[in-house]
Amino acid sequence: MKYSLLFAALASILIVMMIGIFTFREALPAFRDIGVKNLLTESAWRPGEGQYGILAMIAGSGLVTLGAIVLGVPLALGCAIFLSEIAHPNLRAFVKPCVELLAGIPSVVYGLFGMVIIVPVVRGIDIPGNTGFGLFSASIVLAVMILPTITSVAEHAIRSVPKEFREGSLALGATKWETIQKVIIPGARSGIISAIVLGLGRALGETIAMIMVIGNSVIIPAASTDNPLSIFLSRARTLTGNIAVEINYATGLHESALFATGVILFVLIIVVNSSAKYLMSHGSLEKIR
Amino acid sequence: MTGKTVMKTSNFSLFYGSFKALHSITMDIPVNRITAIIGPSGCGKSSLLRSFNRMNDLISSMRTEGSILIDGKNVYSQDVVELRKKVGMVFQRPNPFPKSIFDNVAYGPRIHGIRDKYKLAAIVEQSIRDAALWDEVKDDLGKSAFTLSGGQQQRLCIARALAVEPEVILMDEPASALDPVATLKIEELMEKLKSKYTIVVVTHNMQQAARVSDYTAFLLTDSERSGNLIEFGPTTEMFTNPSDTRTEDYICGRFG
Numbered sequence: 009m010k011y012s013l014l015f016a017a018l019a020s021i022l023i024v025m026m027i028g029i030f031t032f033r034e035a036l037p038a039f040r041d042i043g044v045k046n047l048l049t050e051s052a053w054r055p056g057e058g059q060y061g062i063l064a065m066i067a068g069s070g071l072v073t074l075g076a077i078v079l080g081v082p083l084a085l086g087c088a089i090f091l092s093e094i095a096h097p098n099l100r101a102f103v104k105p106c107v108e109l110l111a112g113i114p115s116v117v118y119g120l121f122g123m124v125i126i127v128p129v130v131r132g133i134d135i136p137g138n139t140g141f142g143l144f145s146a147s148i149v150l151a152v153m154i155l156p157t158i159t160s161v162a163e164h165a166i167r168s169v170p171k172e173f174r175e176g177s178l179a180l181g182a183t184k185w186e187t188i189q190k191v192i193i194p195g196a197r198s199g200i201i202s203a204i205v206l207g208l209g210r211a212l213g214e215t216i217a218m219i220m221v222i223g224n225s226v227i228i229p230a231a232s233t234d235n236p237l238s239i240f241l242s243r244a245r246t247l248t249g250n251i252a253v254e255i256n257y258a259t260g261l262h263e264s265a266l267f268a269t270g271v272i273l274f275v276l277i278i279v280v281n282s283s284a285k286y287l288m289s290h291g292s293l294e295k296i297r
Numbered sequence: 298m299t300g301k302t303v304m305k306t307s308n309f310s311l312f313y314g315s316f317k318a319l320h321s322i323t324m325d326i327p328v329n330r331i332t333a334i335i336g337p338s339g340c341g342k343s344s345l346l347r348s349f350n351r352m353n354d355l356i357s358s359m360r361t362e363g364s365i366l367i368d369g370k371n372v373y374s375q376d377v378v379e380l381r382k383k384v385g386m387v388f389q390r391p392n393p394f395p396k397s398i399f400d401n402v403a404y405g406p407r408i409h410g411i412r413d414k415y416k417l418a419a420i421v422e423q424s425i426r427d428a429a430l431w432d433e434v435k436d437d438l439g440k441s442a443f444t445l446s447g448g449q450q451q452r453l454c455i456a457r458a459l460a461v462e463p464e465v466i467l468m469d470e471p472a473s474a475l476d477p478v479a480t481l482k483i484e485e486l487m488e489k490l491k492s493k494y495t496i497v498v499v500t501h502n503m504q505q506a507a508r509v510s511d512y513t514a515f516l517l518t519d520s521e522r523s524g525n526l527i528e529f530g531p532t533t534e535m536f537t538n539p540s541d542t543r544t545e546d547y548i549c550g551r552f553g
Contacts, residue, residue: 096357172392176454179350179386180405180461181378190408195395 031274035267042261047268053226055254055262062269064228068143068244069273071229072222073211075147075240076154081204083151084158088203091159092166093188104163111156119220122149127221135241137232141223144240149217154207161206165199166192198287205284209277215248224249247273303328303465303495304349304372308363311344311524313356318344319524321363324514326465331487331496333510333532335503337552340516341524342499346467349497350384351377367465382409385458386467390474391450393442393457398425398434401442401453405461420460427493428456429486448479452486459494466490468498472505484509503548507536515544 038047042060050061087107091100126148131140169192177187193200223243231239245253251266251273258266302325311319319341326332334342347353348365351372365372372380382405393401402421411417421438425431430452434445442453451471458466468487472480487496487509500506506513513536514529528535528544539545546552 170392172388172390173394175352175355175386175388176392176394176457177404178355179352179381179388180408180457181381182404182408183378186408190404191394 028274031267031270035264035271037261038264038268042265042268047265048272051228053250055258055265058261060261060265060268062247062250062265062272064226065245065247065250065269066272067228068222069212069246069248071143071239071244072146072150072218072246073208075143076150076211077204077208079147080151080154080207081158084155084203084207085162085200087155087159088162088166088200089188089193092163093184093192107156107159109156110152111160115153115214115217116220118149118153119217122146122217122221130241133241135233135238138241139223139243141221142241142243143222143229146218146222146244146246147240149221150211150214153214153217154210157210158203158207161203162196162200165196165203168199169195202284202287205280205287209280209284212273212277212280213248215246215252218246219249219252222246222249224253226250247276301328302326303367304497305366306364307366309348309365310362311341311348311353312358312360312362314358317523319348320522320526322524322526324526324529326495326497327512328495329491329493330511331491331498331509332512332514333506334497334499334514334516335501335506335547336516337518337547338501339523340518342516343469344524345516346469346497346499348372349465349467350381350386352386382461383463384465384467385461385463387451387454387458387469387471389470391447391454393445393450393453396442397439398442398445398453399438402456402460405457409461424456424460425453427459427490428452429482429489430456446479448475448482451475451479451483455483455486455490459490463494465495465497468496470499470501473501480505503550507532515541515547517543517547 038060047060047062048066049063050059051063052059052061053064087103091104091107095103122145126145127140129140130142130145130148131138173191173195174187177191178184182190222245224245225243226245227243229239229242229244231237232241247269250269255263255266304326306325307323309319309322310317322345334345336342344353348361349367349372353359354377361373367380367383394404396404399421402424403417406417406420411420422431425434430449433449434440434453437444442450445453451474455466455471472483475483484505487498490496491511498506498510510532512530513532515527515535517525517527519525528539528541530540535544536548539548
C-alpha cells in the first residue's frame with residue numbers, strides 16, 4: 009500500500025520532469041541556431057523567412073496580464089473584503105459559491121462570451137483601426153477569469169486575521185471601515201500579495217480565450233492616438249497563443265522555436281508561482297516590520 | 298455606597314437570541330476605584346463587561362433591556378465610537394497589532410484625528426510611561442510589538458488604551474495568560490492607574506480580586522436563571538463577611 013502511494017507521488021514528479029526535459033530538448037535547436045538573445049529581443053516573427061523573435065508575444069502576454077491585473081485586482085479584493093468582513097453570513101453563503109463557479113467555467117466559454125459580448129462593445133470606441141479584437145477585450149475577459157483565484161485566496165487571508173486584532177481596533181473607537189483599512193488589510197498583506205501573484209500566474213498561462221479575443225497579430229502593440237492608453241486597443245498575440253495557433257503546421261526550426269516559446273513560458277510561470285508560495289510561507293504576521 | 302459613580306447599570310438584561318445571558322443587573326461603578334467582577338465560567342461576567350463598551354454589538358442576535366448610563370447618558374443610545382473613546386478595553390490575551398510599538402500606541406489618537414507628529418510622540422511617551430513600560434522599550438519604539446514578552450505586550454495594550462484618554466478601562470482577565478511575575482506587574486499598574494481612571498476587571502482568580510479591587514460583584518448562573526448578580530459591595534466586606542451563602546461557598550472554593 010505504502011509503495012503504491014509512493015509510486016503515485018513519484019509519478020507526478022516524474023511527469024513534470026519529463027514534460028520539462030522533453031520541451032527543453034525540442035527547443036534546443038532553436039536555442040542553438042537562433043540564439044536565446046535573438047529569440048528574446050527580435051521583434052520580427054516570420055517563420056517563412058527564418059525570423060524567430062518572440063518579443064511581440066512577450067509584450068502581448070505582459071500587457072494583457074497587466075491589464076487583467078489592473079481591472080481584476082480591485083474587483084477581486086473588493087469582493088474578498090465584502091465576503092469576509094461585511095456580508096451577512098446568508099449572503100456570503102450565496103455569493104461565495106457564485107464566485108467559485110466562475111473558476112469552473114471552461115475557458116473556451118469565456119472566449120465565446122468575449123467574442124459575442126465584449127468585442128462588439130469595445131468596437132464601439134471610435135478610434136481608427138479599432139476592430140474590438142485586441143488587448144482591451146482580452147484584458148476584460150482575463151480579469152474575470154482570474155477573479156475567483158484572487159478572491160478566494162485573498163478572502164481566506166483576510167479571514168485568517170485573528171479576531172483579537174479586530175476587537176482591539178474596535179475597542180479603541182475605530183469604525184469598521186478604519187479597522188478594515190488599518191488593521192485587517194495590513195494583517196492579511198502577505199496573503200493578499202500571494203493571491204495577486206497566483207492570479208498573475210493564471211493570467212500568463214491562459215490560452216484559448218485569449219486566442220479568441222486578442223486578434224493574434226504578431227505586432228508589438230503601440231498606441232494609435234495621442235492617448236497612451238490606446239495601446240490597449242491594439243491587436244496582439246500571447247506566448248501561449250503563438251504556440252497553439254502555429255504548432256499544427258510547424259516543422260523543423262519553426263517547430264523548435266515554438267517549443268522555445270513554451271520553455272520561456274514554463275520558466276516564467278514557475279518563477280511567478282514559486283514567488284507566490286514563498287510569500288505565503290515567509291510573509292507571516294510576525295515578519296511584518 | 299460612598300463616592301461618585303461613573304457608570305450606572307439599572308435592571309440591565311442581555312439576550313443572545315432567546316438565551317438570556319444577563320438577568321436584570323443593577324450596580325453602580327464607583328469612580329477612581331477598581332471594581333472586580335467574579336463568578337464561575339459561563340456566569341456572564343464577560344458579557345456584562347462587554348456591555349459597558351458595547352463589544353457585544355458584534356453579535357447580531359444580541360438584544361438588551363434596561364439601561365447602562367455613563368456620565369448620565371445611555372450607553373446604548375449614544376454614538377458607539379464616542380462611547381469606546383470613553384470606555385477603553387484590555388483583553389484576555391495580549392493583542393497588539395502587527396505594527397511597531399509606537400504605531401500600536403499611536404493607533405487610537407491617529408484614528409481620532411491627531412496628525413501632529415510632536416503631539417503624537419508626546420501622547421505615545423506619556424501613555425507608555427503611565428503603563429510602566431517606558432524604561433523597557435524607549436529605545437525600541439520602532440520595533441515590532443511582537444518582539445515583546447507576553448507581559449510587556451499586555452502593558453503595551455494598556456498603554457494603547459490609555460492613549461485615547463478614557464474615563465473607564467475594562468479589563469477582561471488581563472493577567473490570565475501571563476506568568477506570576479508579569480501578573481504582579483499588571484496588578485501594581487492597576488493600583489497606580491486608579492488615581493486617574495476607573496477600572497472594571499473580570500477575573501477568575503479570587504486572590505487577585507481580593508488583592509486589587511475595592512468593590513466586588515459576584516455573578517452566578519443557577520438552575521433557573523443565568524447571569525444573576527448575587528452580591529455587590531466593598532471587597533473587604535464581601536471576602537470577610539459575605540451576606541449570601543452562595544458567595545461564601547464560591548469564595549471559599551466550595552464550587553466554581
